[in-house]
Amino acid sequence: MKKILLIVFVLLTLSLHTARSANESGSGWGGIIPDKGELVPEEFKVFPNPVLHKKFTIDLSGNSISEIRISNIAGKLVYDKKFTLPVSRFEVSTDNLPDGIYLLRINASNNSSRTIKLLISTER
Numbered sequence: 001m002k003k004i005l006l007i008v009f010v011l012l013t014l015s016l017h018t019a020r021s022a023n024e025s026g027s028g029w030g031g032i033i034p035d036k037g038e039l040v041p042e043e044f045k046v047f048p049n050p051v052l053h054k055k056f057t058i059d060l061s062g063n064s065i066s067e068i069r070i071s072n073i074a075g076k077l078v079y080d081k082k083f084t085l086p087v088s089r090f091e092v093s094t095d096n097l098p099d100g101i102y103l104l105r106i107n108a109s110n111n112s113s114r115t116i117k118l119l120i121s122t123e124r
Helices: 002-024
Strands: 044-047 055-060 065-072 077-082 089-093 100-108 113-120
Touching (some): 044 113, 065 089, 077 089
């Protein structure tokens, strides 16, 4: 029994040491390092979320939207809007989408992007 506990302790210590080393070197799964091409939360707003009245607004401060994509939880693309002219704020109508959880991907004109969870619920 003591040998088993010793082995478990050694394995846990090694795995923690490996994770800490990977995190300090900037790689590995230990820390979340934002992608170079990712929009940071201060650069965009999506409101209201949850969507209660069949429309929501996307607002990119200091940037313009190049594409909006909405996929259902199964990964099927249910909405796709591409912009040729610079638009920093856009209202999306969800009239054709049933209540549920979706993934909203916002692509900006500077090739950065962000994917967030979007909840559509018309019932209160």
